Amino acid sequence: MDLIINLVINGLATGMLIFLLASGLTLIFGLMSVLNFAHGGLFIWGAFTGVWAYQTSGSFTLGIGVAIVTGLVLGVITEKLIVRPVYGNHIQQILITLGFMLVLQEFIKVVFGPNQKAVFPPAFLEGSFIVGDIVFIKYRIFIIIVGLLVFMVASYILRRTRIGLIVRAGVMDKEMIQTLGVNIKVIFMSVFMIGSALAALSGMLHAPYSGVIYAEMGLEFSILAFIVVVIGGMGSFTGSMLAALLVGLAQAFMAYYFPALSLAVNMILMTIVLIFKPQGLFKVEGGAR
Amino acid sequence: MMSSLLSVKNVEAFIQQYHILHDISLEVQSGEVTVLLGRNGAGKTTTLRTIMGLNKVSKGDITYNGEQIINEQPYRIANKGIGYVPEDQGIFGELTVGENMRVAVKKEDERTTKRMEWILDLFPDLKKYWKKQGGQLSGGQKQMLAIARAFVNENDLLLIDEPSKGLAPIIVEKVTESIQQMKEHATILLVEQNFQMASNTGDHFYIIDDGQTVLNGKMNELQENQELKRKYLGIL
Numbered sequence: 001m002d003l004i005i006n007l008v009i010n011g012l013a014t015g016m017l018i019f020l021l022a023s024g025l026t027l028i029f030g031l032m033s034v035l036n037f038a039h040g041g042l043f044i045w046g047a048f049t050g051v052w053a054y055q056t057s058g059s060f061t062l063g064i065g066v067a068i069v070t071g072l073v074l075g076v077i078t079e080k081l082i083v084r085p086v087y088g089n090h091i092q093q094i095l096i097t098l099g100f101m102l103v104l105q106e107f108i109k110v111v112f113g114p115n116q117k118a119v120f121p122p123a124f125l126e127g128s129f130i131v132g133d134i135v136f137i138k139y140r141i142f143i144i145i146v147g148l149l150v151f152m153v154a155s156y157i158l159r160r161t162r163i164g165l166i167v168r169a170g171v172m173d174k175e176m177i178q179t180l181g182v183n184i185k186v187i188f189m190s191v192f193m194i195g196s197a198l199a200a201l202s203g204m205l206h207a208p209y210s211g212v213i214y215a216e217m218g219l220e221f222s223i224l225a226f227i228v229v230v231i232g233g234m235g236s237f238t239g240s241m242l243a244a245l246l247v248g249l250a251q252a253f254m255a256y257y258f259p260a261l262s263l264a265v266n267m268i269l270m271t272i273v274l275i276f277k278p279q280g281l282f283k284v285e286g287g288a289r
Numbered sequence: 290m291m292s293s294l295l296s297v298k299n300v301e302a303f304i305q306q307y308h309i310l311h312d313i314s315l316e317v318q319s320g321e322v323t324v325l326l327g328r329n330g331a332g333k334t335t336t337l338r339t340i341m342g343l344n345k346v347s348k349g350d351i352t353y354n355g356e357q358i359i360n361e362q363p364y365r366i367a368n369k370g371i372g373y374v375p376e377d378q379g380i381f382g383e384l385t386v387g388e389n390m391r392v393a394v395k396k397e398d399e400r401t402t403k404r405m406e407w408i409l410d411l412f413p414d415l416k417k418y419w420k421k422q423g424g425q426l427s428g429g430q431k432q433m434l435a436i437a438r439a440f441v442n443e444n445d446l447l448l449i450d451e452p453s454k455g456l457a458p459i460i461v462e463k464v465t466e467s468i469q470q471m472k473e474h475a476t477i478l479l480v481e482q483n484f485q486m487a488s489n490t491g492d493h494f495y496i497i498d499d500g501q502t503v504l505n506g507k508m509n510e511l512q513e514n515q516e517l518k519r520k521y522l523g524i525l
Contacts, residue, residue, distance in 0.1 A: 176379035181367035
């Protein structure tokens with residue numbers, strides 16, 4: 001039983017990290033029809049700048065703050081300079097964002113050096129605690145709590161506030177929402193910034209979780225995030241949460257019981273979903289739910 | 290003399306490489322319902338979309354309340370007080386009726402609340418299905434929601450594109466009645482193929498043929514002119 005619970009916690013923690021990365025990606029795709037392959041670049045920049053601030057100052061909270069600010073700033077740059085000129089053209093979007101992803105990845109090496117960096121959780125999140133006979137690793141629980149909080153806050157905003165309604169409506173019909181007096185460019189930019197900040201936050205939280213960060217991890221996580229977006233339904237916020245947890249749990253259990261299949265499990269999941277539900281677990285009539 | 294709220298002069302517009310509007314000129318007088326008539330593909334919908342800023346104007350002038358609105362962003366045009374009901378109704382299918390209305394409200398004040406109450410009295414079905422998703426409404430209910438949404442703000446001008454399209458005759462009657470009531474509160478530019486509805490609501494008409502306004506006048510004059518109706522509208 002302990003083993004199962006620990007595998008579930010591992011899976012949920014991994015799933016939450018993927019969710020943070022994928023949620024921004026799915027909103028950006030749903031609202032703007034943009035395939036942003038540079039999203040993983042924001043993940044690594046969040047990780048490296050956040051870890052730099054954390055290790056320099058000793059404050060983990062400051063590290064998270066710096067990662068989020070980095071995500072916001074890079075989000076503005078990516079949207080304005082890279083994505084805006086290629087709205088409506090998916091082929092150009094894939095090429096230019098993939099190119100920008102590589103630029104971001106290589107630039108990490110220029111700024112922070114080419115070597116991997118070891119990262120440890122802050123003292124207050126280090127170690128574990130025991131409930132009954134079960135050992136809980138603090139940092140994993142912390143990631144699960146942060147992921148849940150982000151999901152709840154974002155869901156509340158999307159469902160209960162006017163700005164959330166505008167985003168959801170914009171995902172469904174960009175033209176109509178403009179004729180109701182909404183400046184869609186401002187909404188696009190805001191969603192892009194928030195999505196980028198979530199990616200950067202995910203990168204920062206991932207650092208102490210994996211214990212090591214390196215420039216190439218952005219591309220690896222990007223692929224995971226895309227798989228999650230496809231499984232969840234492109235544009236569906238709730239779908240990305242469920243799909244991320246599914247992928248995280250599948251990875252955790254496969255890695256233990258069938259290690260040889262642990263890398264293939266995501267692709268298998270995606271293939272199954274695409275065969276039976278080509279539009280993903282949550283069919284999106286436009287978008288974000 | 291009545292003032293012209295909207296003035297469109299010699300407008301030309303393209304959709305991609307296709308030259309759709311060749312020479313559109315029309316005046317919409319305050320407090321009236323002006324109807325754009327014409328056969329399918331004549332350019333009526335494109336005219337409304339061009340006024341709303343959804344198509345670029347390549348030549349000509351559009352002024353609203355004396356102010357140039359040519360090639361302005363659609364949201365700016367909407368914020369000047371123009372409401373738009375597109376041909377496909379533009380309902381946000383996954384939002385509820387209430388959310389479709391809320392997303393349109395620009396200012397939450399007492400006047401808007403009163404307006405909302407008035408419009409919900411006009412379309413009681415919307416109140417009844419307030420929590421139902423827009424995508425699950427019938428064609429007539431969607432049309433009512435689209436009109437209500439455009440009307441909930443204090444827009445001076447409503448652009449309504451074929452409200453009778455695909456609706457049962459009894460629903461068309463209801464929509465006609467509602468447009469007649471709204472006429473007291475806003476100026477309306479209506480695109481309509483259903484001549485019965487057009488003549489029951491319209492004060493003035495413009496006939497568009499092959500992207501050009503070819504004729505205009507008072508609706509009652511057109512009603513009596515069988516020759517014109519046959520020539521431009523195919524009504525025998």
